[in-house]
Amino acid sequence: MGMNNYSLSLHRPFRDRSFGLVRKFLRVNWLFVICVCALAGVGYTALYSAAGGSPQPYANGQIFRFFTALLMMLAIAMVDIRVIAKVSWVTYVIGLVLLVVVMKFGHTGLGAKRWMTIGGVEIQPSELMKLFLVLALASYFHKATFERIGNPFFLLPAVLTILVPVALILKEPNLGTAVITALLGATVMAGAGVRWWKFAIVILVIGVAAPVLYHHLHDYQRERIVTFMNPGSDPLGAGYNIIQSKIALGSGGFGGQGFLHGTQNQLNFLPEKQTDFVFTIIAEEFGFLGSVAVLGLLFSVVLIALYTAVRSEHQFGRLVALGIGMNFFLYCAVNLSMVMGLIPVGGVPLPLISYGGSALTAVMLGFGVLMSVHVHRDAEFAVEEF
Amino acid sequence: MPFMKRDTKGRPAFTRRAALIGLAQLGIFGAIGTRLYKLQVTEHGKYALLAQANSISERLVAPERGLITDRFGVILAGNQQHWRALFMAAQAPDTQTVLDNFSKLVPLSADERARIMADLGDRPQYIPVMLKDFLEWPEMAAIEVNTPNLPGVIVEVGSTRVYPFGPDLAHVVGYVARPDQKEASVNTVLALPGMRIGRTGAEAAQDDSLRGEPGFVQTETNVHGEVVRQVAHDPGIAGKIVTLAIDSGLQSLAVQSLGANAGAAVVLDATNGEILAMASNPSFDPSLFDKGVPADVWNGWMADPMHPLQNKATSGLFAPGSTFKPTVALAALKAGSLTPDSVLTCTGSFTLGDHTFWCDNHVAHGSITLTTALQVSCDVFFYQVALGVGVDRIAEMAQQLGIGTDLGLDLPNASPGLVPTIAWARERGIHWAPGNTVVQGIGQGYTQVTPIAQATMIARIASGMAVGPHVTRRVGGDLQDGADPGDWEPLDIDDRHLAVIRQGLFEVVNTPSGTAYADRLMIPGVQMAGKTGTAQVHNATAAEKAKNFNDATLAWADRPNGLFVGFAPYDAPKYAVAVIIEHGLWGAISAAPVARDLMTYAIQNDPAGRDKPLGTQVSDAGAPS
Secondary structure (H helix, E strand, C coil), X not given: CCHHHHHHHHHCCCCCCCCCHHHHHHHCCHHHHHHHHHXXXXXXXXXXXXXXXXXXXXXXXXXXXXXXXXXXXXHHHHCCHHHHHHCHHHHHHXXXXXXXXXXXXXXXXXXXXXXXXXXXXXXXXXXXXXXXXXXXXXXXXXXXXXXXXCCHHHHHHHHHHHHHHHHHHHHCCCHHHHHHHHHHHHHHHHXXXXXXXXXXXXXXXXXXXXXXXXHCCCHHHHHHHHHHHCHHHCCCCCCHHHHHHHHHHHHHCCCXXXXXXXXXXXXXXXXXXXXXXXXXXXXHHHHHHHHHHHHHHHHHHHHHHHHHHHHCCCHHHHHHHHHHHHHHHHHHHHHHHHHCCCCCCCCCCCCCCCCCXXXXXXXXXXXXXXXXXXXXXXXCCCCCCC | CCCCCCCCCXXXXXXXXXXXXXXXXXHHHXXXXXXXXXXXXXXXXXXXXXXXXXXXXXXXXXXXXXXEECCCCCEEEEEEEEEEEEECHHHCCCHHHHHHHHHHHCCCCHHHHHHHHHHHHHCCCCCCEEEEEEECHHHHHHHHHCHHHCCCEEEEEEEEEECCCHHHHHHHHCCEECCCHHHHHHCHHHHCCCCCEECCHHHHXXXXXXXXXXXXXXXXXXXXXXXXXXXEEECCECCCCEEECCCHHHHHHHHHHHCCCCEEEEEEECCXXXXXXXXXXXXXXXXXXXXXXXXHHHHHHHHCCXXXXXXXXXXXCECCHHHHHHHHHHHHHHHCCCXXXXXXXXXXEEEECCEEEECHHHCCCEEECHHHHHHHCCHHHHHHHHHHHCHHHHHHHHHHCCXXXXXXXXXXXXXXXXXXXXXXXXXXXCCCCHHHHHHHCCCCCCCEECHHHHHHHHHHHHHCECCCCECEEEECCEECCCCCHHHCCECCXXXXXXXXXXXXXHHHHHCCXXXXXXXXXXXXXXXXXXXXXXXXXXXXXXXXXXCCCCCCCCCHHHCCEEEEEEEECCCCCCEEEXXXXXXXXXXXXXXXXHHHHHHHHHHHHCCCCCCCCECECCCCCECCC
C-alpha cells in the first residue's frame, strides 16, 4: 500500500459514519455535562461566599463566563473528531507561537509573564498548550503500531514535542504548569503503550538532574520549595498562605461553619482566596462533608473522561480523552494538594470552581474535545501503515 | 480503500493502562481525602482554635476611676473625657509602617516613639499601647479618616482626672499619676493606658476602691487588623465612689482664711473624728501629675521654703507651745500632783538651778488656780505642774489624747509627731535634765505635734471620747467604721478633770482677760472654748533674746508659730478646730481668728452627721474636650 493513499485518507471528508447535528447532540454525555454544571454551581456558591455573601464581584461574572464556555464546549463537541485530529499539529504550532508571544508581550502577573488578552478574554497560553500537546501527541501515536512504539527513535520526536513547550513554560516562568505539562505528555505516551521501564529511566534522570535544576530556579520558585518544607518559619511571609489555608480547612470540621460563616474566609485571612484557594471556602463553610462531596464530583469528571477514553474505538480519541481527563485530574490534584500544604504553592486553580477566565476557558475547550471524542467514539479513521 | 473498522489490536492494552492510570488517580484522590479527614476531623480542634485566635482580638479596657466627693456629693475628683490613640500591635501587619503613617497625622517625637517601642516590647498582646494621649479634635478626626492606613490603631475615649477644687483640696484628695514601669510590670493591669495610681491623699489611701476592675473588648478583625464587628464588650467594674467627710464649703473657707500664710487648719467632727476641713498652705495644682509635672514647676515647688507639696496638717511637725498646757494639766490631774483647786504662784519667772524660765513678757500672774492659768496662759504655773508630774506621765497623757502616737489616719504619710520620755531620751543619749521637763510644761523643747494631732487632742478633750481622725466617710455608699460616735471608746480620764480643763478653755475665749477673747464666737448662745499658743521655732539666739521672741522685726523664718486649738459649742461639743500659722507670731492674733471663722461656719452650717446619700448626680465632670 502506498503511503500517499493513506495519508490522504486522513484529509478526506468522512463519509460512512457522519451524523446529523441533532443525533450528535443527543450523543453528548449529558451525565458529564451535569457534573460539570454541578461543579460550576459549587463555584458560584463559593464565589458568592468569597464576596461576603454577594454575587458581585466574582460569582455572577464567573457563571456568565461558564455558560459562554459551556456553549463553546457543546459547539466543539459537534466538530468531527477527525477534523480535530487533522488540525492537531496546526494548533500545536499555534500554541508554541502564543507561548513565545506571551513571553515578549504578555501581561506580567506576580513576576511571571503568563497572560495575554485576545478579544477581551484573558488567555494563558500554557493552559491551551497542554490541550494542544495532548492533541498533537495523540495524533502522533494514533498512527503508531506497537512495534514502532518499542523503537526509541520513534519516541524521540514525541519527547521533543513535549519538551519544547515545557521549556517555554518553564521560561515564563511557571514551574507548576511546566511539570503538569510534562506529566500530561507522559500520560499520553503511557496510554499509547510506551514501556513502563522507559518512564522509570526518565524519572531517574530527572532525580539526578533536579539538584542542578534547582540552581537555575527563580528565587521565588526556590522560596516556594523552601517554604513548603517549613511553613511555620515565616508566618506572615510565603508560608502564610499555607498556614491560613490549613487553618481554614481545619476549622471547618466535619459539618462546616455554615454558609457565609467561615471566619477565615469572611475575614479575608487568605489573600486571593477566590482563585487558587477557593476550596478553603467550601471546606471551611461546608466542612468535611462538603469537601468530600466536591471531591466526589471532581472525581466523577475524571472517571467519565476515563470512561470516554475506554469507550473510544479509535486510538486518537482514547489518547485525547485520557490526556484531557488527566489534565483535569492534575489541576485538581495539584490545587488540592497545594491547599492542604502537601506540595509547594503554585498558581494552579481548581478548575470550574476558581474565579478566573483563562483556566475555565482552557478546561472547557478540552471538555469540548472530550465530548467530541464521545460523540464520535465510533468514527472510522483511515488506517495508515508506516 | 482499506479501512480498518476497529483497531481492536491496541484496545485491550490501552484499557489495561487506562485502568491503571484510573487507579492511580483514585489513589491520589483517596490520599487527598485522607488528608482532608485528618485536617478537618482529627485536627479540627487545633485549627478551630487557631482560626479563633486569628479573628478574635481581645483587649483590656481601663475601668472608670471612682469619683471622690465631699460629704454632700460635691465632686472633689472627677473624670473628664478626652480622646486618645491606642495601638494593638497584634492587629497590624507592620508596626513601623503604622507608626510612620500615624506620625504623619499626629507627630511623635523620637522619645515618644522609643517609649512606644519599649512598651510594645514588654506588654502582653491584649494590652494596647498608648500612642498619644490628649488628642486634639482635628488629630482625632484625621486618625479616624485614615483608619485603613492605620491597622491596629484605636481611638478611644479616655478619662483624665480632674480636681474641681484644685489646690484647695490637693493634700486631702491627693492626685493620681501614671504607674511607672516597675509597677506596670508587677501588675499588668496597671500597664493599661488610662490606668492611674493614687500617689497621695485619699487617691492613694483609697486606691484599691477607686481603681475598679478592667473590662475587655473582643473584636473580630480581618487580616488587615480592621475591626469587622465587636463581639463582646465588658466595661469592667468602675471604681467605687469615695465620699469624704470633707465639707467643701468649710474647706474653701479654711484655705481662704489661711490666705497667704504658710500653715494648716483642721476642723473635726469632735464626736466621731471626721475631718470636715483640712487645709495646708501653700498648695499645688494636683491635676499637673496626670499629664506630667513640667520641670520648672517641679523645681519651683522644691525650692519653695513653704513646702507646698507637704500636707502640713498631717506631716508638718511643730512645737505645740501653750496649746500643750491642757495636756500637761490633765496628766497632773490624773497623777494627783495637781487638783482643780491647787493654787500655784507666778512671780513672772521660775528658777531651777542656775537657769531662769520666764513667763510671757515677764508678767507676774500671782497666785492662781488651773483654770486661770489656762485663761491667761501662765507659763510659770505650768513649769511647776510639769516638774511635779514628770515627763513620762505627760507623754502618757499626750498619747492618750492623740499626740506623739499613730492616729491611724486614713491618709498616707501622716507623722505621729513626738512626745519625749525618759526612755526616749536615754535611747538617743540625751541627758534629760529637769529643765527639759520644765519646758515640756509649755509645749517647747522636744515635743512635736502635727495639726491633725492637735485637732484630735482638742476633740478628745471636748468629747471625752478617744475619737480618731479620719477623712473617708463612705466607700461605694457604705458608711465606714468610725462615722458613728458610738464606735469610739471613752477616754481613760476622769470626767471632772476634763470638765475643769474645758472650763479653763472656755475662759480663754470668753472672759475679757482670756488670751483669745477677741476671737470669741459672735453667735448667740454658742460659745467656743480653746487655747492659744505661740511657739518658738528654735532656741533663741543672744540677739533674739534682746528682742521679744515674737517681735515682728524678726526674719520670717525666725518668727514663732501661731497656734490655736478649740471646740464648740462649749456646752455640747460638736466641732474641734486646730490652726497653725507658721511664723505667724501671736497665736491669738494669727491663728485664733482663722479658728473663729471656721467654727462660725461649722456652727451655722452644721455639717456634722449629715451627708447626701449616694445615687444623686455623680456623672463625670465634663464632656470630651
